């Protein structure tokens with residue numbers, strides 16, 4: 133079959149590989165001038181860093197397998213514990229305040245007990261409707277006894293989910309937690325891409341039919357086939373984020389269920405700010421530049437993949453919007469950095485803002501399961517509509533991850549092959 137794929141992120145690239153292997157003919161339409169989508173390795177001279185997806189868990193097997201196949205090396209995460217700064221006090225992550233440790237353990241025990249009762253797919257958890265309307269913030273408020281514990285637990289959840297816990301649905305979060313219960317060797321954020329995530333995407337793209345700089349606006353379908361902005365195909369696979377799918381015109385229009393699922397599948401508000409410095413002045417300090425703190429930058433790490441000294445801040449939720457609204461996020465961030473590293477300004481060379489919230493082809497960093505979504509839309513997010521199929525991390529069990537993008541490409545190829553061969 134002749135199959136169009138909209139989007140050359142990891143889900144689109146994986147779908148193309150799988151469909152080609154099954155004997156189909158694919159063409160990818162990509163709006164940007166590059167492949168990789170929300171994974172983008174910035175390479176400017178000696179400065180090399182990830183603007184988007186960066187970390188790989190130890191059991192993200194699909195990613196690891198593709199890396200091996202395309203001779204891409206893994207870079208292990210730093211072994212030293214991260215530093216934490218709260219109300220001016222520095223401590224090491226492996227020596228938490230007792231109250232914070234106790235709250236974190238209580239939250240974990242609660243999550244293990246609640247999520248252990250859940251099944252997949254999520255919408256089959258009848259009897260848990262109430263949890264779907266509750267928020268992760270509600271659970272934190274219920275469990276955490278201390279101020280510092282509440283801050284620490286919320287800071288970690290915000291970073292994992294890419295948004296404030298008040299926007300995350302409790303049932304959706306527990307389903308994600310359920311995945312962790314079943315894992316073995318599941319160290320989180322264990323690796324990154326030695327040559328950058330873009331290198332893997334670029335390798336995967338070799339030999340595929342990809343039309344870059346080609347934004348898809350309109351898809352028609354009838355009983356004989358589809359047209360993608362006038363180009364005829366047998367089928368089309370949409371891999372763009374739900375926030376962007378809403379801007380594509382479908383004729384005939386998508387059913388209400390599909391609309392509902394796209395509308396309710398929310399995207400996390402996360403950005404990265406990145407600074408290049410003359411020297412690694414953070415080396416030898418607690419955490420070696422890998423810090424969580426209660427300031428505006430939330431979390432920073434040594435993000436350099438090239439020879440230039442680089443720090444990135446990963447800022448999620450309302451604080452990301454606030455720092456963007458300041459008009460000069462790099463300057464605001466530098467002023468914050470100076471509070472921790474007084475020499476930062478003098479060492480500053482260059483900076484980058486990776487604003488995924490306003491990126492026209494992403495409109496958010498990655499999907500999360502918002503309150504009400506598990507029973508109010510999730511069951512339709514990956515459901516094909518005639519000849520129109522859906523993939524992308526938001527349609528996967530591994531929601532939000534590069535692993536989820538690959539999982540969805542694999543799933544959609546199988547689904548198409550089984551239905552149409």
Ligand SMILES: Cc1cc2nc3c(=O)[nH]c(=O)nc-3n(C[C@H](O)[C@H](O)[C@H](O)COP(=O)(O)OP(=O)(O)OC[C@H]3O[C@@H](n4cnc5c(N)ncnc54)[C@H](O)[C@@H]3O)c2cc1C
Pocket residue numbers: 138139140141142143144161162163164167168169170171183184185186187188346347348349371372373376380402403404488493494496497498523524525526532533534535536537
């Ligand atoms: C800041 C940030 C940090 C992250 N950190 C991690 C991490 O550490 N680990 C991890 O596993 N994941 C992380 N992620 C998530 C990960 O990057 C994504 O889950 C994954 O890359 C999504 O791949 P995808 O193929 O589903 O979507 P995308 O990569 O978004 O691919 C969709 C493609 O469609 C294109 N497109 C959009 N609209 C159109 C159109 N109209 N016509 C044609 N093409 C179009 C887009 O340009 C894009 O290339 C992070 C993401 C961000 C933004």
